[in-house]
Amino acid sequence: MQSIQANNYFVHFNQNAYEALNKHLKENKYSNIFIIVDTQTNEYCLPKLLPIIETDLNIEIIEFEAGEENKNIDTCIQIWHVLTELGADRKSLIINLGGGVVTDLGGFVASTFKRGVDFINIPTTLLSMVDASVGGKTGVDLGNLKNQIGVINVPQMVLIDTQYLETLSQSEMRSGLAEMLKHGLIYDAAYWREFLDISSIDYNCLDELIYRSVEIKNEIVMQDPTEKSIRKALNFGHTLGHAIESYFLESEDKQTLLHGEAIAVGMILESYISLHKNLISKEEYIEIKTAIQSIYDHVNFEENDINPILELLIHDKKNEYGLIQFALIEGIGKIKINQSVENKLILEAFQDYKS
Incomplete structure (x- = not known):
């Protein structure tokens, strides 16, 4: 499938997605890589992604509990602390692997940490593939109010691999x-x-x-x-x-x-x-x-x-x-x-x- 040109980034599909990812890693001098996952994508999706990434950089996994109820500023604070403790800097790359909660929250975390670090979205649900991961909206809920806190900030790329849909109910x-x-x-x-x-x-x-x-x-x-x-x-x-x-x-x-x-x-x-x-x-x-x-x-x-x-x-x-x-x-x-x-x-x- 031909990649789709968005505002200052591309949406890549299936095998082309991983070729684009590895090319991007070779062309950019990142200091380290952080992959944000929830408990579901850590178990079912991360094992597929890790062997495909071609890099000598250190990769750290940051996990939070799955569910809309965890899409809040408290989860962001915890992740910001972990990034700080693990030595993330302005040249770090964040990869968000998950559904809309992960890509929304992870994009917001990346957009605000040290005033912004590069991030890539890899949506793993149908909802996030066709909606949440595309368009640059990032953010979290305020109590029960949906997406009240956030910024519009585009990723470096969006990678859509429909094989992840096999993990869905x-x-x-x-x-x-x-x-x-x-x-x-x-x-x-x-x-x-x-x-x-x-x-x-x-x-x-x-x-x-x-x-x-x-x-x-x-x-x-x-x-x-x-x-x-x-x-x-x-x-x-x-x-x-x-x-x-x-x-x-x-x-x-x-x-x-x-x-x-x-x-x-x-x-x-x-x-x-x-x-x-x-x-x-x-x-x-x-x-x-x-x-x-x-x-x-x-x-x-x-x-x-x-x-x-x-x-x-x-x-x-x-x-x-x-x-x-x-x-x-x-x-x-x-x-x-x-x-x-x-x-x-x-x-x-x-x-x-x-x-």
């Missing part, structure tokens, strides 16, 4: 699929139609589907690296989806949702809002809702869940001047950003979802 694969569905809905109607009958997808073509998803995200980010305008399109399904994810993360009586599971709900809700703002047709809404519900389990919302979710919307990063801003679809394959939505319509969307 079906639920993790579905979580990543949500972002691929989103890319079709906001940008490429033909790509969206690939997923209308999930049972007919040829998973031998998964590499091509991932490649197209990365292309779509990259084409949007290249137009607007710092999210001043069109990059906001990538937040379709995320305004409500992130609030739902945060609420389920903090609620002791709720089972935590994977990111993609929450975003799937968010896309249905925000498609309903798009319908009632006359941006999509009833037929398009039914198509979207039916397709997403054929893949994801229904999420139960009690009446007393909705208001706390709405209160979390005020923390969405797209908001400006205290106004909640949505990215809505304007027909399948097109987007309309900076859309204000009344609470009444949001409540109606939840009622429709529950019914």
